[in-house]
Amino acid sequence: MLTARIIPCLDVKDGRTVKGTNFVNLRDAGDPVELAQRYSDEGADELVFLDISATLEGRSTFLRMVERVAEVVRIPFTVGGGIGTADAVRWALEAGADKVSLNSAILARPQLIDDCVRGVGGQSIVAAIDVRRQDSTWTVWTRAGTEPTSRDAIVWAREVVERGAGELLVTSMDRDGTKSGYDLGLLRALSDAVSVPVIASGGAGTMKHMRDAVVDGRADAVLAASIFHYREIQIEELKRYLASEGIPVRPASFSTL
Amino acid sequence: MAGTVAIISYRSGNVRSVVNALRQLNVGCTVTAERTVLERASRIILPGVGEARSAMEALEQASLVDWIRETRIPFLGICLGMQVLFERSEERSTTGLGLIPGTMARFESDGTLKIPHMGWNTIQHDASSPLFNGISPDEYFYFVHSYRAPLTDQTIGRTDYGVTFSSAVSIRNFYGVQFHPEKSGSAGLRLLRNFIERC
Numbered sequence: 544m545l546t547a548r549i550i551p552c553l554d555v556k557d558g559r560t561v562k563g564t565n566f567v568n569l570r571d572a573g574d575p576v577e578l579a580q581r582y583s584d585e586g587a588d589e590l591v592f593l594d595i596s597a598t599l600e601g602r603s604t605f606l607r608m609v610e611r612v613a614e615v616v617r618i619p620f621t622v623g624g625g626i627g628t629a630d631a632v633r634w635a636l637e638a639g640a641d642k643v644s645l646n647s648a649i650l651a652r653p654q655l656i657d658d659c660v661r662g663v664g665g666q667s668i669v670a671a672i673d674v675r676r677q678d679s680t681w682t683v684w685t686r687a688g689t690e691p692t693s694r695d696a697i698v699w700a701r702e703v704v705e706r707g708a709g710e711l712l713v714t715s716m717d718r719d720g721t722k723s724g725y726d727l728g729l730l731r732a733l734s735d736a737v738s739v740p741v742i743a744s745g746g747a748g749t750m751k752h753m754r755d756a757v758v759d760g761r762a763d764a765v766l767a768a769s770i771f772h773y774r775e776i777q778i779e780e781l782k783r784y785l786a787s788e789g790i791p792v793r794p795a796s797f798s799t800l
Numbered sequence: 801m802a803g804t805v806a807i808i809s810y811r812s813g814n815v816r817s818v819v820n821a822l823r824q825l826n827v828g829c830t831v832t833a834e835r836t837v838l839e840r841a842s843r844i845i846l847p848g849v850g851e852a853r854s855a856m857e858a859l860e861q862a863s864l865v866d867w868i869r870e871t872r873i874p875f876l877g878i879c880l881g882m883q884v885l886f887e888r889s890e891e892r893s894t895t896g897l898g899l900i901p902g903t904m905a906r907f908e909s910d911g912t913l914k915i916p917h918m919g920w921n922t923i924q925h926d927a928s929s930p931l932f933n934g935i936s937p938d939e940y941f942y943f944v945h946s947y948r949a950p951l952t953d954q955t956i957g958r959t960d961y962g963v964t965f966s967s968a969v970s971i972r973n974f975y976g977v978q979f980h981p982e983k984s985g986s987a988g989l990r991l992l993r994n995f996i997e998r999c
Contacts, residue, residue: 545961546920546940583985588920614820619942619983639816641944641983664850666916666944709916709944740914763914793920793940 546791547757548588548764549778550742551771553578555624556595558604560772576611582771583618585778586795590616591644591712591766594624595687606638613639621669621712629658636663644669644712647685650692650699653706660707669742670703671712672696674729681729688716696729697736704737711737712766715745722748722770730760742766750776750784757790805829805996806841808864808881814982818847818878821982825993833862843996844873847982848880852889852904852947855880856896869897874999875974879945882969882976891947899974902950913962916946923967923979926956930998931968931975931991939987941979943967949978975999 553560553575560575579590592612594605602625609622622635623644632643649655649670659668673688674681674696681696700711713733715726725746734741743762747753747770756762770776782792807818809831822829829845830837838844846868848855859865868875877885884896889904896904907915920940925932948965951958957968957977967978975995981988 544921545917545943548919613816614823617821617824617983617985617988619944619980636814637816639820641814641817666918666946710918738909738913738915740916740918763919794938 544791546588546793547762547785548742549586549753549781549792550589550591550764550766551578551582551587551778552591552593552744552766552768553772554593554595554768555605555608557598557601558608561595575608576615578772579612579616579620582778583616586782586793587618587778588793589618589764590620592620592622592624593644594622596625606634609635609638609640623669623671623712627655629655629662632659632663632668636667642667642669642710644671645708646671646673647687649703650683650685650694653702656703656706656708665707665709668708669710669712670700670708671714672699672703672733673714673716674726675716676726676729681732684716688714688719697732700733700737704739708739710740710742712742712744718746719744720769721746724748724752725756725760725762725765727755727760730756730762734761734763740764750781753781754785754788754790757785758788804841805843805845806838807831808838808844808846808859809833814980815847817980817982818845821989821992825989825996827993827996833858833864835862835864835867838864838867838871838873841873843999844871844875845995846875846877846881846884848878848883850880851891852880852883852894852896853892855884856894859884865897869899872973874995876995876999877974877976878982879978879980882978883945883947883949885969885971885974885976886949889947900952900954900969900971900976902952904947904949906947907962910962916944917948917961918944920984921959921961921967921979923957923959925958925968929956929968929970931956931970931977931994933994933998935987935990935994941967941977941981941984941988941991943979945978973999
């Protein structure tokens with residue numbers, strides 16, 4: 544049976560992992576390759592690396608990090624953050640990433656999704672959508688969640704899937720960094736609106752939040768950062784809990800070489 | 801047998817993951833589309849990401865279609881590399897290598913089934929196949945695909961996702977797996993090692 548995926552997210556700046564609260568106040572939480580290996584050993588199903596470097600030098604450091612991760616980590620990983628062209632998508636995949644997440648660039652030019660899908664296939668393209676609640680609707684935000692757009696999250700999700708994106712990474716900006724739980728209404732609405740897998744992001748504070756995202760939000764995967772980095776939740780313990788709640792999860796591997 | 805593992809190169813990214821996985825097994829490999837290099841290989845791996853039509857076109861351009869059909873070298877197709885072992889794919893009405901009868905069909909969503917089938921799933925495998933030597937039936941492997949292979953006499957692994965489909969096949973010297981062993985942790989490495997040492 545297909546399992547719910549647990550995905551630690553590593554924010555990377557100039558080759559180092561960082562994580563902030565509500566995208567500010569960054570704290571250093573270690574070497575990304577080492578951390579990736581540790582998460583893989585502990586049973587993470589997938590990893591996401593977001594490049595938050597602002598400089599060209601930081602970006603080339605990030606690509607070298609992608610290569611090093613691909614050498615040692617034998618689970619799938621997605622990279623994102625500031626990727627804006629079909630060429631940059633190809634470079635990231637050639638460096639060894641399995642998927643690339645696109646956010647601000649596809650809001651500015653939705654056709655980029657079609658271009659990438661034609662070149663590398665939709666299974667490698669993740670549409671990242673940052674959302675804030677506005678009265679009774681959900682609005683898409685751009686530029687790392689700093690600027691609102693005029694787009695409705697549900698309408699935008701349908702469009703990116705129509706254009707061929709293979710997965711959605713949905714971050715609630717209202718919840719991000721609050722540890723008050725994922726935005727279940729948002730997840731449920733998006734998951735029901737599209738046929739592709741949905742990754743829940745923003746707000747995880749407890750194991751129950753993750754259960755709720757899968758059961759009530761119908762998410763296919765749950766993503767979190769600081770609660771994993773600072774060992775507030777251990778992946779093995781989380782998987783035991785989810786299994787006890789009737790959610791299929793992948794236990795630690797049985798095979799030995 | 802002398803020779804090395806040859807990975808058939810496509811214009812797509814995931815060749816590198818297979819190279820990295822083999823390196824972790826201390827297995828040397830060469831990435832090539834040259835028939836003369838392939839002929840000297842001890843094992844051949846056809847990885848695959850992308851879609852069926854362009855994969856077949858790439859093999860045709862390299863004049864490899866007839867050669868692959870006739871080779872006796874142990875051969876492993878991964879993901880799309882398994883799909884092209886079949887006769888046909890509904891994906892852009894593509895004709896495959898035709899080594900295994902049947903047509904690749906798209907998963908049909910019933911409203912709740914997410915497509916692609918993406919993530920970790922189990923395989924009810926044929927325990928007598930050397931490919932699965934030492935691999936528990938409870939083991940999980942990583943999948944990402946929108947088209948599925950039918951169950952046939954060549955099926956050696958079955959997986960459930962809405963329907964039951966072939967997640968592993970073998971015929972003569974040819975093996976195919978729908979999942980990505982190069983991305984499936986230690987179980988995947990074990991399967992790759994089985995292919996190199998036992999198939």
